[in-house]
Amino acid sequence: MPVQLKPPTRNIYAYCNIQTQQVIYSLQPSLHNASVRRQLPDTGANTSFVKLRKDLWHPLWTLAIPESDYADAQGLHTFKKLREWRKLHEISWEPPADLARPYTKREIEAMAKKLEDRGGSKKENVYDIIRREKRKMRVNTVLNQRANSVADLAAVLVEQEAMGHDTAEQNETGTAAKLDAERGNMLKLAAEAQAGGLEKLDTRIAALEELKAKADRLGEVGTSRTRISKQLHDANIKRMKMQTSVDAVARAKEMLAQPQLDRLAALKARIEAAEERIQAYEELPDLARLASESAEVEGSQAHLQVRADELKKLLKKKGTTNSQELDLELETLRTRQKELRKARWTLETIAKIEQGALNDLQKEIQEIEVLESEIKDANGREAGNLLRREALRTAGYDPDRGDTLRLQRAELEAVEQEYALLSNASIELAAAKAELEIAQAEGATEGTPSSESAASSSEEAARPAKPETDEAQIRELLPGFPAPKSDSPNLPKRGRLRTMIDRQKRPVFSTEGITIKWSNVLDAELAEQWPGNVEHAPMGIVRHTAPPADKAAVLDMATRSARIVERATERKERGRAGREREEKVKLVVLEKVREAMEARKLKLEAREMSRTGPMNASTPAIKEDMASM
Incomplete structure (x- = not known):
């Protein structure tokens, strides 16, 4: 079916x-x-x-x-x-x-005349018609x-x-009151658990289970056994609620502490980013180190040149056994010379930047660009030649001077930008470290008890103050106990809990x-x-x-006709699918019947063999062979 x-x-x-x-x-x-x-x-x-x-x-x-x-x-x-x-x-x-x-x-007379014209009636009169x-x-x-x-x-x-x-209003009011009561109960149970309530409940549950097992073993019946079962059930329910309260209060505290943790994580991320930036800039010329070694650059270059000359003289001598070591040392000295030259150039660039070299370069570049534009705008070759001669005659004009100055200006701007970025990274690193110390101090003030000495309280007062976690804030974040299932066998048939569940099941129409x-x-x-x-x-x-x-x-009729055709097609498809499914079911039924008949035939043959013995077991086969002949 x-x-x-x-x-x-x-x-x-x-x-x-x-x-x-x-x-x-x-x-x-x-x-x-x-x-x-x-x-x-x-x-x-x-x-x-x-x-x-x-x-x-x-x-x-x-x-x-x-x-x-x-x-x-x-x-x-x-x-x-x-x-x-x-x-x-x-x-x-x-x-x-x-x-x-x-x-x-007049209406009664008209009805009587109508009845009379019809031939009258022996069973009813005008008043019967009215009735x-x-x-x-x-x-x-x-x-x-x-x-x-x-x-x-x-x-x-x-x-x-x-x-x-x-x-909806009643459900909202009832849910709010229920949630407020459950939150207060959760706070009480969490405080009780911190005072060792879970261990006490575990001990009581173990004792009640032992009493129940003893009563079951002895076959006791009556109110004592029922009372033990009820006490065990209440203890298990209380333990479940207490554990739920502890977990909920812990999650609420984590949620309250999450902004502080996020702040610390953000500060640490800022510190790591600043350190990475400084490390990236350290791969460039070390400006801070060069500034500290600026006084030793000239002496270092002279010392390295003297040492390089000595090494060259040693290499020229014949029979030197440690030529490879000298080569390595000479290569090291050459590398160091290159570094010192680069450092000297960088220091000179910084000095130029401090002296306003960029402004001077900009002015000179502008003068050269004006002169070049005048040369380009000159009409005729003679005017252009005259201007070129005048420029060459005055202050040694060089045609490539403008490109050289522009390249020098770009190098100075690049060094100045790198120096500024490095300074900003250092400032950011210092600020982030200071904020991290303040945030860690605030986190440390949260766990300090209120009953400390005057000296410790004065030290805490010197630290940045952070508001302690309020019980009202934790209370707002508690979710309440999980709702009981309406089909649970332990729920009472009447009472406050049953009323609450029935109220929650009421549909809200709209x-x-x-x-x-x-x-x-x-x-x-x-x-x-x-x-x-x-x-x-x-x-x-x-x-x-x-x-x-x-x-x-x-x-419109066109849409209606299209829908009629669509429904007819759907019915046809459903009919075809039903017939195919019916054919498949018939084949399956026939296969099952065939298998049942084969099984019954084998069972009858086995029964006949057990009755007649093995000598006559092949009689049906012999009869079939004779019939085929």
């Missing part, structure tokens, strides 16, 4: 009878005879339907509730309320005004629920909106995103008030079956 899946209950469909204006509700787009007959009232003979006629029932409206945690519960609540209120309308109604209106003498007409009016009043259905839907949605607000589709949008005006979040839309082109509530409406 195939598994019947529970259909979603968040969509509701209302149908209206085009003759009697009766209304029935359904959770599925299509109607069924049994469900319709159960909903219709029995108003007497010739008013009840024996069989459903789909040509008389037309979709009135469809309600679509968006998917959420409580959508199905809200749909069931709406369906239940609509059916209950419709039943209330059917059994409790006010008589119409025409029902209490007396017939006039029958009033009965029809009462029946029609009971059956006509079109306007009531629209008003009931609006009233249910307004009521659900108010219920949702109240339930009218946000609800869509109502109408076969006639003007029917929505039959209700006095609608919630503001409800959206009204046309149902589109329909016949006797309402379209799915959560799909777009079909507003």
Whole structure:
């Protein structure tokens, strides 16, 4: 038997009878005879339907509730309320005004004349006809629920909106109170655990388990055994809560200390970055070392030159045994000479920078550029030659002087930039180290107890003060105890805990995103008030079956035809897939039957062999061979 899946209950469909204006509700787009007959009232003979006629029932409206945690519960609540209120309308109604209106003498005479013209009647008179007409009016009043259905839907949605607000507020208030109480209990249990509460509980649990094992071993029954089990359960629950409280308080303290840890990590990262920058600049000419050795540069160069000359003389002598060592020393001296030359050049560059050489170079470069532009702008070769001669005659003009000065300026700017970057890195390193010391001092002040001597308190006062971890801050970060499962066998059937769980399970209704589709949008005006979040839309082109509530409406015949073809194709594909699946099942069943028959045949042969003996075991085979011959 195939598994019947529970259909979603968040969509509701209302149908209206085009003759009697009766209304029935359904959770599925299509109607069924049994469900319709159960909903219709029995108003007497010739008013009840024996069989459903789909040509008389037309979709009135469809309600679509968006998917959420409580959508199905809200749909069931709406369906239940609509059916209950419709039943209330059917059994409790006010008589119409025409029902209490007396017939006039002229109307009675007209009805009597009509009856007489028809040939009269021996069973009824005019007053019997009046009585029958009033009965029809009462029946029609009971059956006509079109306007009531629209008003009931609006009233249910307004009521659900108010219920949702109240339930959400109550749940929030109850959750806040519960969380506050649990946080206070967690702080108490954490303090108790620090005082050795966990060890005491472990000892008590071990003793209770030993008592329970002894009672089970001796077969004792009665209140003492039950009391031991209850005490053991309560002790285990308390230990679990205490351990949870300790872990939660520790996590809260870590969260409060996390900003300080992040600050320390950031400071350390800044220090490492500054050290890396300084180390990178140390690979360039060591400006600080060169500045300290500036007085020794000239003497070092002279000493190295003397030593190099001596080594050259030694190498020229014949029979020298340590020529390789001398070569190495000479190479080392040459490298050192290069370093000293570079250092001297760097020191001279720094001195030039300090003396304002860049400004002088810039002025000279500007003068040369002006002169070059004048030479280029001169018209004619003669004017250009005259200007060149004048430039050569005055202050020794060199055509390559401008490029040389520009290169020198670029070198000076590069050295100045490197020196500035190195100075900034050193300043950053010093500032980061100072901030790190301050932050470490602040962290050290956090763990100091309040009951110290006057000398230690004065030392702490000299350090940068950091606010101690407040109990209120820890309390705000505690999550509370985990919620108990509603299907736990240890939960009581009544009491505060059961009330809390039932309150948490209450659905929170909402009218946000609800869509109502109408076969006639003007029917929505039959209700006095609608919630503001409800959206009204046309149902589109329909016949006797309402379209799915959560799909777009079909507003033109082309789209409707395309959907009909699509649904027919889907049904055809489902039918083909069902037939293929049925064929596969048949093949599997036939294979199982064949295997069962083979097994039964082997079993019968074994039984026959055990009965007749081994001499007659081959008799069936011999008979088969003879038959084949």
